[in-house]
Structures are given as C-alpha cells and as structure tokens.
Amino acid sequence: xxxxxxxxxxxxxxxxxxxxxxxxxxxxxxxxxxxxxxxxxxxxxxxxxxxxxxxxxxxxxxxxxxxxxxxxxxxxxxxxxxxxxxxxxxxxxxxxxxxxxxxxxxxxxxxxxxxxxxxxxxxxxxxxxxxxxxxxxxxxxxxxxxxxxxxxxxxxxxxxxxxxxxxxxxxxxxxxxxxxxxxxxxxxxxxxxxxxxxxxxxxxxxxxxxxxxxxxxxxxxxxxxxxxxxxxxxxxxxxxxxxxxxxxxxxxxxxxxxxxxxxxxxxxx
Numbered sequence: 001x002x003x004x005x006x007x008x009x010x011x012x013x014x015x016x017x018x019x020x021x022x023x024x025x026x027x028x029x030x031x032x033x034x035x036x037x038x039x040x041x042x043x044x045x046x047x048x049x050x051x052x053x054x055x056x057x058x059x060x061x062x063x064x065x066x067x068x069x070x071x072x073x074x075x076x077x078x079x080x081x082x083x084x085x086x087x088x089x090x091x092x093x094x095x096x097x098x099x100x101x102x103x104x105x106x107x108x109x110x111x112x113x114x115x116x117x118x119x120x121x122x123x124x125x126x127x128x129x130x131x132x133x134x135x136x137x138x139x140x141x142x143x144x145x146x147x148x149x150x151x152x153x154x155x156x157x158x159x160x161x162x163x164x165x166x167x168x169x170x171x172x173x174x175x176x177x178x179x180x181x182x183x184x185x186x187x188x189x190x191x192x193x194x195x196x197x198x199x200x201x202x203x204x205x206x207x208x209x210x211x212x213x214x215x216x217x218x219x220x221x222x223x224x225x226x227x228x229x230x231x232x233x234x235x236x237x238x239x240x241x242x243x244x245x246x247x248x249x250x251x252x253x254x255x256x257x258x259x260x261x262x263x264x265x266x267x268x269x
Contacts, residue, residue, distance in 0.1 A: 002074065002075025002076060003029065003074040003075055003076070004028050004029075004074060004075075004076045004077075004078060004091055004094060004095070005028070005029040005030070005031065005072050005073065005074035005076070005077055005078070005146075006024055006028060006029070006030045006031070006078045006080050007031050007033070007065065007068035007069060007072060007077055007078065007079055007080060008022075008030065008031065008032045008033065008068070008080045008081070008082060009033050009035070009061060009064040009065055009068060009080070009081060009082070010032060010033070010034050010035070010081070010082040011034065011035045011036065012034075012035070012036045013032070013034045013036070013055075013082075016032060016044065016046070016051050016053055018082055019032065019046065019051060020046060021085065022080070022082075022084060022085055022086060023085050023086045023087075023088075024049065024086060024091075025049075025091050026046075026047045026048045026049055027048045027049060028049055028091060029049065029050050029052075029073070029074055030049055030050070030051045030052070031051075031052050031054065031068045031071055031072060032051060032052070032053045032054065032068075033054050033056070033064045033065070033067045033068040033071075034053060034054065034055040034056070035055075035056065035057070035058070035059065035063075035064050035163075036055050036056075036057065037057050038055050038056075038057060039055060039056055039057065040053075040054075040055040041053070041054055041055070052071065054067055054068070054071060059163045059164075060158055060161060060162070060163040060164040061156075061161035061162040061163055061164070061170060062156040062157050062158040062159070062160060062161045062164055062170040063156075063158050063163075065079065065139065065156045065170070066155050066156050066158070069149070069155060069156070070155075072146055074146065075145060075146055075147070076094065076095075076098065076143060076144070076145060076146070077143070077144055077145075077146050077149075078091075078094070078143050079139040079140055079142050079143075079171075080140055080193075081139075081140055081195070083195060083196045083197065084111070084140055084193040084194065084195050084196070085193060085194045085196070086192065086193045087191055087192060087193055087194065090190075090191075090192050090193060093190050093192075094107075094143050094192075097143075097186075097188050097190075098145075101126075101186060103184055104184050104185070104186050105144060105145050105148040105178070105183040105184045105185060106142060106143055106144030106145060106148065106178070106183065106184075106185045106186075107142075107143050107144075107185065107186050107187070107188040108123065108129060108137050108141050108142055108175075108185060108186070108187050108188065109123070109141050109142075109143065109188050109190055109191070109192035110122055110123050110141070110188075110189060110190060110191045110192065111138075111140060111141055111191065111192055111193050111194070111195045112191055112193070112194045112195065113195050113197050114194055114195065114196050114197065115196055115197040120136065120138070120141075121136045121137065122189075123187035123188060123189045124189055125187070125189055126186055126187060126188055126189065127186065127187050128184065128185070128186055129175070129179065129185040129186065129187060130179070131176070131179050134172070134175050134176060134179060134185075135172060135221075136172075137171070137172070137175055138171050139156075139170075139171035139174065140192075140193065140195060141192065142171070142174075142175070142185075143192075144178070144183075144185075148178075148183050149178075152177075152178075152181040152183070154174070154177045154178060154181060154183075155174075156170045156171070156173075156174050157169070157170045157173045157174070157220070158170075159220075160172075160173055160213075160216075160217060160220070166213040166216045166217060166255075166259075167209065167210070167213045168213060168217070169213070169214075169216075169217040169220070172217065172221065173217070173220055173221065176221050206237065206240075206241040206242075206243065208251050211234075211237070211243075211248050211251040211252050211255070212251050212252070212254060212255035212258075213255060214233065214252055214255065215230055215251065215252030215253060215254065215255025215256040215258075215259075216255040216256060216258060216259035217255075218230050218233065218252070218256060219255075219256040219259045220259060226256055227253075227256075230249065230252045230253060230256060231249065233248075233252065234248040234249040234252060
C-alpha cells in the first residue's frame with residue numbers, strides 16, 4: 001500500500017512543538033491545519049517527516065479538516081486532532097489492514113479515551129460499516145484512501161462541528177457520505193491512539209443546544225426516517241438526563257425543522 005499522511009486540525013498554534021508529542025513515526029508526512037487570526041504557510045522537517053503548517057482565519061472544524069484534506073498528497077489519510085498520541089505499531093497496523101483487505105476504502109479503528117467519557121463504540125471484530133451502524137464513529141478513528149474520496153468528491157460538512165452553526169456531527173456526515181457513495185469501510189479492532197478528552201470543544205452537557213443540533217443532524221443523515229429516529233433518541237436520552245421525553249422531542253424537532261436542504265447536498269457546502 002502507499003504512503004501515509006496525517007491530517008491534524010488545531011487552533012491558535014505558534015509552532016509544531018505539539019506534534020512531537022503525538023508519537024507519529026519518522027517518514028510519515030504531516031499536514032497541520034491551524035485555525036487562528038492569521039494567514040501563513042510553512043514547511044519544516046522533524047527528522048524525515050515533512051510537516052506542512054497551514055494557518056488560516058476561517059472558523060469551523062469542518063473547514064479546517066477540508067483545508068487539510070485539499071492539501072493532502074499521499075495515498076492513505078489519517079485524520080487527527082491535536083489531543084491524541086498514537087500507539088506503538090499503529091502505522092504498521094494501518095498498512096497491514098489495507099494489505100489484508102485490498103478492496104477496502106477505509107477502516108474505523110478503536111481509540112482509548114482518557115478523561116471525559118464520550119461514549120465511543122468499541123470495535124470487537126472486522127465487519128462492514130453500514131448505514132444502520134455508522135453513528136458514533138469520530139474522525140480520529142478513520143483511516144481512508146485519498147483516491148476514494150477524490151473520485152467521489154467527498155468532503156466534510158461546514159455546517160456541523162465545533163465553530164459551525166450546529167455544534168457536532170461533521171464526522172458522522174462524512175462517514176454517511178462515504179457510505180452513500182458505496183465506499184467500503186470496515187471496523188478494525190486495533191487501538192490506534194490515546195485520546196486525551198479532558199474537555200470537549202463542543203460538548204457542554206445535555207442542554208437544549210445539544211438536542212437542537214442532534215435534531216438537525218438526524219435530518220441531515222436520514223432524510224426520510226429522521227422523525228422516527230428522533231423519537232427513539234429522545235426516549236433513550238430521557239433515561240440518562242434530567243430532561244423529560246417531551247421536552248427533548250420538541251427541541252430536537254425544532255432543530256430538524258430549522259435544517260433545510262434547498263437542493264441535494266447543499267448542507268455539505
């Protein structure tokens with residue numbers, strides 16, 4: 001399989017010093033998409049790894065990931081945040097996975113969460129990711145072939161995610177677009193990295209904004225069946241929060257009504 005490139009999104013960085021703590025092996029190319037109040041581009045090397053450092057002032061994690069994606073050049077792309085540390089042997093295992101399954105377009109790995117529990121689903125075996133089981137997989141778990149994305153013009157939504165109108169979900173929609181375009185994604189039971197989730201950049205508790213945004217996300221993901229899924233989500237949420245079912249349902253429905261798609265795919269622009 002081809003070369004691997006790590007696409008890191010971050011904010012307000014002045015240097016690449018933090019990259020050295022992420023345990024990325026030598027000879028792996030790196031792009032840092034750095035959101036800040038400036039425009040700048042630089043290249044440097046840490047041993048044999050080339051780091052391209054792109055600073056821009058546009059706001060939103062989806063835009064940030066797209067900037068990294070559009071500037072990527074290698075065959076296999078690894079999406080990263082700045083709060084992770086890769087496990088020993090992780091990049092060798094990525095190569096092994098693609099050699100074992102040459103028909104695969106990408107894999108969803110496991111990660112260890114250190115700090116705030118975000119309820120990540122654990123992969124226990126290798127199986128296809130489908131439209132009925134793709135939720136709850138974040139971008140930092142995803143490794144994918146660049147050519148597969150390029151052929152299908154797949155990018156991250158700029159309406160969802162930290163800094164956007166709707167506070168999360170850009171990675172969920174990204175995987176959804178992959179599946180809609182018939183990309184073959186597989187779960188892979190290997191721990192790729194430790195994620196230091198001491199404080200989420202978007203999760204502020206189960207408040208109205210959280211459920212409002214979830215309603216919008218449900219409509220974006222499931223155009224026809226979102227009303228039923230909102231009911232199911234509200235029922236489950238009422239058991240683990242201090243909000244009642246009817247309140248959650250109303251707020252989620254408001255979010256879904258607010259999210260309007262004027263034409264096919266507009267929410268991805």
